[in-house]
Amino acid sequence: MTFLVIFLVVVVVCVLTLFAMYNKLIGLRNIVRNSWSQIDVQLKRRFDLIPNLVETAKGYMKHESETFIKVTEARAQAMSAINKGDVKEVGAAAANLDSALAKMMLTFENYPELKANQNFLALQEELTSTENKVAFARQAYNDAVMGYNNAVEMFPTNMVAAMFSFKQSDFFEIEDKAEKQAPKVTF
Amino acid sequence: MWELIRINKRKSLFVLILMFILMVSFAGAVGAGFYPENYLTGILWGAFIGVILWAVQAAVAYFAGDDIVLHFNMAVVVTPESYPQLYNIVEEMKIAAGLAVMPEIYIIESPGLNAFATGIRSEKTAICVTRGLVENLNRDEIQGVIAHEMSHILNRDVLFMTFAGVMLGTITMLSHVMLRGTAFTNSNNRRSRKKGGLPGGHPIVILIILLFAIVAPILARIFYFTISKKREYLADASAARLTRYPIGLASALEKIAKHSSVDFVSKITAPMFIVNPHFAGVDEDSLFSASTHPPIYKRIAILTQLQHGGKVSLENYQKLYEKELSTSGLFSKTTLESDKSEAVRAESTEKFTESRTDVADIILANTGFKIVTCECGLKIKLPPSDIRMKVVCPRCRKEVSVSGRSAAAAENDGDELVFRRKNKNSWESFPCQCGNFTFQLSPLFRGTYVVCKRCKTKVKIEYPE
Numbered sequence A: 001m002t003f004l005v006i007f008l009v010v011v012v013v014c015v016l017t018l019f020a021m022y023n024k025l026i027g028l029r030n031i032v033r034n035s036w037s038q039i040d041v042q043l044k045r046r047f048d049l050i051p052n053l054v055e056t057a058k059g060y061m062k063h064e065s066e067t068f069i070k071v072t073e074a075r076a077q078a079m080s081a082i083n084k085g086d087v088k089e090v091g092a093a094a095a096n097l098d099s100a101l102a103k104m105m106l107t108f109e110n111y112p113e114l115k116a117n118q119n120f121l122a123l124q125e126e127l128t129s130t131e132n133k134v135a136f137a138r139q140a141y142n143d144a145v146m147g148y149n150n151a152v153e154m155f156p157t158n159m160v161a162a163m164f165s166f167k168q169s170d171f172f173e174i175e176d177k178a179e180k181q182a183p184k185v186t187f
Numbered sequence B: 001m002w003e004l005i006r007i008n009k010r011k012s013l014f015v016l017i018l019m020f021i022l023m024v025s026f027a028g029a030v031g032a033g034f035y036p037e038n039y040l041t042g043i044l045w046g047a048f049i050g051v052i053l054w055a056v057q058a059a060v061a062y063f064a065g066d067d068i069v070l071h072f073n074m075a076v077v078v079t080p081e082s083y084p085q086l087y088n089i090v091e092e093m094k095i096a097a098g099l100a101v102m103p104e105i106y107i108i109e110s111p112g113l114n115a116f117a118t119g120i121r122s123e124k125t126a127i128c129v130t131r132g133l134v135e136n137l138n139r140d141e142i143q144g145v146i147a148h149e150m151s152h153i154l155n156r157d158v159l160f161m162t163f164a165g166v167m168l169g170t171i172t173m174l175s176h177v178m179l180r181g182t183a184f185t186n187s188n189n190r191r192s193r194k195k196g197g198l199p200g201g202h203p204i205v206i207l208i209i210l211l212f213a214i215v216a217p218i219l220a221r222i223f224y225f226t227i228s229k230k231r232e233y234l235a236d237a238s239a240a241r242l243t244r245y246p247i248g249l250a251s252a253l254e255k256i257a258k259h260s261s262v263d264f265v266s267k268i269t270a271p272m273f274i275v276n277p278h279f280a281g282v283d284e285d286s287l288f289s290a291s292t293h294p295p296i297y298k299r300i301a302i303l304t305q306l307q308h309g310g311k312v313s314l315e316n317y318q319k320l321y322e323k324e325l326s327t328s329g330l331f332s333k334t335t336l337e338s339d340k341s342e343a344v345r346a347e348s349t350e351k352f353t354e355s356r357t358d359v360a361d362i363i364l365a366n367t368g369f370k371i372v373t374c375e376c377g378l379k380i381k382l383p384p385s386d387i388r389m390k391v392v393c394p395r396c397r398k399e400v401s402v403s404g405r406s407a408a409a410a411e412n413d414g415d416e417l418v419f420r421r422k423n424k425n426s427w428e429s430f431p432c433q434c435g436n437f438t439f440q441l442s443p444l445f446r447g448t449y450v451v452c453k454r455c456k457t458k459v460k461i462e463y464p465e
Helices: A002-058 A065-084 A087-108 A112-116 A118-153 A157-163 A175-181 B002-007 B009-034 B039-072 B084-097 B131-136 B139-154 B157-179 B181-188 B203-243 B246-258 B296-309 B314-325 B333-338 B355-366
Strands: B075-077 B104-108 B115-118 B126-130 B370-373 B379-382 B390-392 B399-401 B416-420 B428-431 B438-441 B449-451 B458-462
Touching: A002 A065, A002 A087, A002 A118, A002 A157, A065 A087, A087 A118, A112 A118, A118 A157, A118 B084, B009 B039, B009 B157, B009 B203, B039 B115, B039 B126, B039 B157, B084 B104, B084 B139, B084 B203, B104 B131, B115 B139, B115 B157, B126 B131, B126 B139, B131 B139, B139 B157, B139 B203, B139 B246, B157 B203, B203 B246, B203 B296, B203 B314, B246 B296, B296 B314, B355 B370, B355 B379
Parallel strands: B104 B126, B416 B458
Antiparallel strands: B075 B104, B115 B126, B370 B379, B390 B399, B428 B438, B449 B458
């Protein structure tokens, strides 16, 4: 009788810990998904800002059409990558857009009247901030992935992860590298 | 990472529980003092009333504390239109921290530089900065400050500090009631008339209670400040990880330290600010000091060294923390295991503006000050009386040699150190090569040798013809 009770207690405790670990994994995975959607949101916001900025700048910069075309192309590329939803492809396309934008920003330097335009300044602040937001969303995503991957790999949650086939998530490219390439732009 | 920082709270929670026990037992002791016929009943009633007092205050703080604090500081709400940059920075940090709800942003109309966060409940949080802060810091610096405040929200520090603060308040209040119990007991309590106004009972019991009344508030204070200081360091470490750019916060702290005083801050809200608004620029290091914040120069030194080390990780922060404070342990092992990221980012392009200090430097240099620039960019200003040949940079802890200050005595003449007097009829002074001692030669001095009091070096004195 006592043996049965002990056995039951052990079983109940085991099942409860199993539940807890499973829920923890689900929670971590949801954080990863949520952070990924944050990157999406910010990248899309940036895509919306670019045409505005290009339009404002075009009026002042008649001889830089090539730069504008490059930015527009990079934007289209990144947008299609996002629609596909592949982590690695989005990373590459975003880096591409970064460098195209950086070049455009550099050309702004030669147009003092442009830099005096209030509307342009506001757009620029928005763009800087959106760039930062993309970077921070990426960072938050990587932090979330790290937490989730740790749980998938480490004992004892790894057993539960294997049981319910939780897979590791991809990092949004190596953060360090991306940070170093980030456009250094002087407004 | 964030999940685990919360686990680190256990230590703070432990102190909090200790404080609670202290409060309840002290309240019990007060009860015993007022009800000497039956100590047990007195103790129970005292403890009960103490807890009720605490609970009522805590409930008020929990449900209305944020509004009260913001109202007291005359804070005005910020919209994306009124301060676009500030709003954007807060939103950036919200994304980095992965917070679900965007904190409200408030501005205090004060030229001082300071900031604080409120948010006892996680669904309603706010970050409050002074106008001076927004106007005097650049983007990276504001970002550092906001990240620090965001970390307080993330770590639920406000909740902790509110409950601890209310306990401190309750204990202080009880102690006042006890020590000034005279009025209470004499007028309408016939039980305690005999001991000259003091609460009644056995003399030894009274002595114990009085001792309690003196010691309890001091203990509570120590507990409170232990929690509050540690939470500042934790918030700094989290801010470094959030921004990946510790130097931004370090530089902000430096500027804030110069003008952090906010005129109408009450003592109650002081611990909430990023830098203590009452003790601007004063370093208080001792355990018993009423400082709610750790010495700011130590925080700056840790953050700067973190950046120069090139690896912004919690582990490195911990190492520097241990080095600076010569104590151990800020994070638990599991936290360090789980977060090994070392990412750093480059500074943003906005430049620091320090034109006003440049002018001040020129004036200082003309009055005999020596100005040395460290690699980290800090200008170290040495008064004429400071004759060291090497100084340690207070910001990044590197040794900097003071140019143009090779000791006069180091003019080596053979094996002997020689100092040639320029004018034997006036006072002359020169530093020893060890850098720790200044020789002073009076107009009447005519000796051939002087000996350094510190390093015992012998210096020959020569005189002009």
